Amino acid sequence: xxxxxxxxxxxxxxxxVELLRDGPRPVGDMVDRLGLRQPQVSKHLRVLSDAxxxxxxxxxxxxxxxxxxxxxxxxxxxxxRYRRLWEGNFQRLDALLGExxxxxxxxxxxxxxxxxx
Amino acid sequence: xxxxxxxxxxxxxxxxVELLRDGPRPVGDMVDRLGLRQPQVSKHLRVLSDAxxxxxxxxxxxxxxxxxxxxxxxxxxxxxRYRRLWEGNFQRLDALLGExxxxxxxxxxxxxxxxxx
DNA sequence: TGAGAATATTCCTTGACACGAATATGCTAA
DNA sequence: TTAGCATATTCGTGTCAAGGAATATTCTCA
Numbered sequence: 001x002x003x004x005x006x007x008x009x010x011x012x013x014x015x016x017v018e019l020l021r022d023g024p025r026p027v028g029d030m031v032d033r034l035g036l037r038q039p040q041v042s043k044h045l046r047v048l049s050d051a052x053x054x055x056x057x058x059x060x061x062x063x064x065x066x067x068x069x070x071x072x073x074x075x076x077x078x079x080x081r082y083r084r085l086w087e088g089n090f091q092r093l094d095a096l097l098g099e100x101x102x103x104x105x106x107x108x109x110x111x112x113x114x115x116x117x
Numbered sequence: 118x119x120x121x122x123x124x125x126x127x128x129x130x131x132x133x134v135e136l137l138r139d140g141p142r143p144v145g146d147m148v149d150r151l152g153l154r155q156p157q158v159s160k161h162l163r164v165l166s167d168a169x170x171x172x173x174x175x176x177x178x179x180x181x182x183x184x185x186x187x188x189x190x191x192x193x194x195x196x197x198r199y200r201r202l203w204e205g206n207f208q209r210l211d212a213l214l215g216e217x218x219x220x221x222x223x224x225x226x227x228x229x230x231x232x233x234x
Numbered sequence: 235t236g237a238g239a240a241t242a243t244t245c246c247t248t249g250a251c252a253c254g255a256a257t258a259t260g261c262t263a264a
Numbered sequence: 265t266t267a268g269c270a271t272a273t274t275c276g277t278g279t280c281a282a283g284g285a286a287t288a289t290t291c292t293c294a
Contacts, residue, residue: 002128009122010282021199027241040283042242047281061240061291069203076196079189082138086186127252144271157253159272164251178261178270236294243288250281258273264266 001078004071007051012036013044017067020054024066118195121188124168129153130161134184137171141183 008014015034019025027045031038045065048054053071057064125131132151136142144162148155162182165171170188174181 002126002131005122005126005131009119009126011119012282014119014122021202028239037284038241039243039285043282046242058291063241067199067202069199072196072199073203076193076200079193079196082184082186082189083193085138085184086190129252145269154254155271156255156273160252163272175261178268180271238292238294240291241289244286246284246286248281248283250279252279253277255276256274259271261270262268264268 001074003051004053004075007048007053010044010047012040013048016041016044016048017053020065020067024057024064026059026062026064028062030065118191120168121170121192124165124170127161127164129157130165133158133161133165134170137182137184141174141181143176143179143181145179147182 008017012034016030019030019033027038027041030036030045031041034041036044045054045056048065049056051071053068054065055068057066125134129151133147136147136150144155144158147153148158151158153161162171162173166173168188170185171182172185174183
């Protein structure tokens with residue numbers, strides 16, 4: 001999950017993923033479209049590959065890269081747990097917690113240790 | 118979008134967001150739960166705030182942080198455009214992807230070579 | 235074979251950023 | 265006012281990652 005986010009957080013890699021959304025592409029094609037240099041594209045593809053975001057298929061001297069759905073799917077699954085944030089009835093809980101100033105929001109009571117200099 | 122991804126890609130910030138999923142919390146509470154030092158938590162909250170992921174409300178000496186839904190919602194919206202990757206009509210591609218594991222430096226099969234550029 | 239195409243890798247440098255330590259700021263109550 | 269708490273900021277440092285340049289690798293075909 002973190003690996004997926006890290007890979008996507010780089011603008012050029014994000015663009016590569018956007019390109020691959022429309023289907024598999026060879027490296028040279030992405031080089032042309034993104035205006036990046038070939039080594040950089042290869043390096044970014046390496047990172048995406050390590051993160052499991054793309055797969056590669058060999059075709060003569062070319063490598064055809066493809067998006068792998070799993071990581072993005074996992075990301076969407078994670079986001080679904082946040083859905084109630086923008087699907088109503090969370091504001092009330094928000095306000096409620098805001099009122100209990102000294103009280104703890106959930107299940108904690110302790111004071112944390114004091115770090116001395 | 119990139120800003121959101123960048124903010125979430127850092128493990129500790131990711132944890133902070135996960136904490137805030139259950140509701141607003143003061144800084145000290147997160148310090149306790151995450152086992153991080155207070156300055157680091159404040160710094161991470163600063164980054165999250167700059168990215169628009171959290172909002173802060175002042176309560177005496179405390180700052181109560183809250184998740185802002187918009188960026189996550191936007192992220193989910195972006196992911197929806199990739200949904201067809203794992204929903205039907207890409208089955209053939211999916212099956213194909215099953216065959217080719219990433220980073221196989223040696224073995225490759227003969228395929229017709231076509232060069233056009 | 236060798237040439238040339240397509241892609242990957244290495245080395246180097248630079249900038250961003252996360253952490254630790256120390257300190258500053260802001261707030262409240264005695 | 266001062267003390268004390270809660271939080272933010274600054275500064276210095278080490279690490280890591282991205283880009284550039286050059287080169288290596290792998291493949292096909294004449």
